[in-house]
Amino acid sequence: VHLAESGGDLVQAGGSLRLSCEASEFTFNDYAIAWFRQVPGKAYEGISVISERDHYIKHADSVKGRFTMSRDNAKNRVYLQMDSLKPEDTAVYYCAVAPYYSYTGTLTAYEFVDWGQGTQVTVSS
Numbered sequence: 001v002h003l004a005e006s007g008g009d010l011v012q013a014g015g016s017l018r019l020s021c022e023a024s025e026f027t028f029n030d031y032a033i034a035w036f037r038q039v040p041g042k043a044y045e046g047i048s049v050i051s052e053r054d055h056y057i058k059h060a061d062s063v064k065g066r067f068t069m070s071r072d073n074a075k076n077r078v079y080l081q082m083d084s085l086k087p088e089d090t091a092v093y094y095c096a097v098a099p100y101y102s103y104t105g106t107l108t109a110y111e112f113v114d115w116g117q118g119t120q121v122t123v124s125s
Contacts, residue, residue, distance in 0.1 A: 001026045001114040003095050008119030011085055015123070019080040021095030021116060028076045029053055032098045032105075034112055035069060035080045037091035037121075044094070046107025048080060052100035060107060063089075085123045092118040 007019040021033070034049035048059045048069035057069055068081040078095060096112035103111055 001097060003097065003114060003116035005093060005095055005116045005119040008093060008121045010122045010124065013085060013087055013123055013125050015085050016081070016083045017085065017121060019082065019093055019119060019121070021078045021080075023076045023078070023095075023097070026097070029073050030100050032100065032103045032112075033071065033078050034096050034098070034107060035078075036094045036096055036107075036109060036112075036115075037089075038094070038118075039091045044109040045091075046109065047093075049107055050078065051105070052103070058105075058107065082121070085121075087123045087125045090121060090123050092120050094118045 002024045004022045011017055030052055032049055032051045035047040036044045037047055038044045047063055050057050050071045066084045071078045094115050096115040098112045
């Protein structure tokens, strides 16, 4: 499994960014794929997840209405459209995958077995 995030940048509060995660070396549609974020000294926070075979999409309350996750199975990519960004959205953002046979539908980090290297998002006030 290989995951590579891109699209992180410095942006002003109220602005938008679109993150991408390119996946390779596994059967993309057999995995739930999620976005997490982490700030130094804190635990991973689950942001959004798309289940295997696109059965559902779930967003954390902290980003609901501002962030939208989508998935392009033909390109083996997922995206995170982030609008109305706030300084508290500043973090390293990761994509991660969980195989369908073990995933129970949560946004908790321990369910996700493979992770990308992350991309930095910084929102200035």
